Amino acid sequence: xxxxxxxxxxxxxxxxxxxxxxxxxxxxxxxxxxxxxxxxxxxxxxxxxxxxxxxxxxxxxxxxxxxxxxxxxxxxxxxxxxxxxxxxxxxxxxxxxxxxxxxxxxxxxxxxxxxxxxxxxxxxxxxxxxxxxxxxxxxxxxxxxxxxxxxxxxxxxxxxxxxxxxxxxxxxxxxxxxxxxxxxxxxxxxxxxxxxxxxxxxxxxxxxxxxxxxxxxxxxxxxxxxxxxxxxxxx
Numbered sequence: 001x002x003x004x005x006x007x008x009x010x011x012x013x014x015x016x017x018x019x020x021x022x023x024x025x026x027x028x029x030x031x032x033x034x035x036x037x038x039x040x041x042x043x044x045x046x047x048x049x050x051x052x053x054x055x056x057x058x059x060x061x062x063x064x065x066x067x068x069x070x071x072x073x074x075x076x077x078x079x080x081x082x083x084x085x086x087x088x089x090x091x092x093x094x095x096x097x098x099x100x101x102x103x104x105x106x107x108x109x110x111x112x113x114x115x116x117x118x119x120x121x122x123x124x125x126x127x128x129x130x131x132x133x134x135x136x137x138x139x140x141x142x143x144x145x146x147x148x149x150x151x152x153x154x155x156x157x158x159x160x161x162x163x164x165x166x167x168x169x170x171x172x173x174x175x176x177x178x179x180x181x182x183x184x185x186x187x188x189x190x191x192x193x194x195x196x197x198x199x200x201x202x203x204x205x206x207x208x209x210x211x212x213x214x215x216x217x218x219x220x221x222x223x224x225x226x227x228x229x230x231x232x233x234x235x
Contacts, residue, residue, distance in 0.1 A: 026062030130224030
């Protein structure tokens with residue numbers, strides 16, 4: 001059974017991720033809160049929240065774990081053509097609220113979302129603390145794609161992305177990888193597997209190996225603050 005966390009008690013600790021359930025894969029704990037300290041502790045331990053409307057807060061650490069090395073992002077021939085044409089304007093931390101709100105929109109008619117208002121508020125709080133960051137993809141002044149996640153030490157924990165035009169989310173991921181590589185980040189936690197991520201170079205690690213790398217990289221100092229820069233990029 002998953003571990004029960006007392007609500008509104010940030011002092012409560014998570015169990016070791018080795019205690020996560022096999023079915024459903026990675027479910028570790030239920031309850032607790034979405035405060036900044038709780039989320040910081042969760043990510044450092046390889047744990048993330050994910051739940052649907054009407055559910056309690058559910059905390060996960062799946063095995064295996066999907067990761068992407070920023071310096072090894074795979075760019076297809078067709079995507080290289082898009083990048084050469086530079087149809088987009090790219091920024092970082094320019095409009096985090098708009099990005100997370102766009103990620104919260106259902107992907108298809110009648111679809112739901114896991115980004116409820118309390119989750120959006122929690123990640124916006126992390127952004128205010130300089131821990132959560134966004135990539136924005138603009139086209140003719142309109143926000144057409146982007147992604148957001150949490151940066152700690154040398155790891156970026158990818159949370160969600162969206163695309164309103166072809167290739168926008170792929171371009172956002174390539175831009176993120178390049179920026180992370182320049183900043184010395186060595187790992188993107190993609191959480192769970194998808195064909196889209198595999199095509200861009202993501203692979204799976206056994207949870208034990210993931211945790212070993214995570215502990216080493218999260219022990220590095222975390223630089224907080226905005227990643228917004230005056231030298232925006234075209235792609």
